[in-house]
Amino acid sequence: MIEKIKKDELKAKLEEERAILEEELNGIATKDPKNPENWQAKSDDTSEIEFRDDVAERLEELDDREAETLPLESRLHEVKSALTRINEGTYGLCNVCGQPIEVERLTANPAALTCKTHL
Secondary structure, eight states, X not given: OXXXXXXXXXXXXXXXXXXXXXXXXXXXXXXXXXXXXXXXXXXXXXXXXXXXXHHHHHHHHHHHHHHHXXXXXXXXXXHHHHHHHHHHTOTTBOTTTOOBOXXXXXXXXXXXXXXXXXX
């Protein structure tokens, strides 16, 4: 089992990562009002469209932002899930076999769900 000092250290690391991810997402996306756990890419340019070419450029920019948003949102869900597991007392246990996840693995990826065997 993970000693309390190490668990507190990993929790702090996860909370820091959550804040960074949310800040990055706030720069390129907005929370979905229907589901605040999801993010929607937003356009950087909100000025009025004057030419048809502008529409294509804005759609391309929005596609690029969506491509940036998805991995950040996915990682944010992983981090939040790990923080929930810490609060529930199930953090550090492999989701497959239930055995403790190696400390080195958690140090490298504090949101890890499985031990090295079930990686």
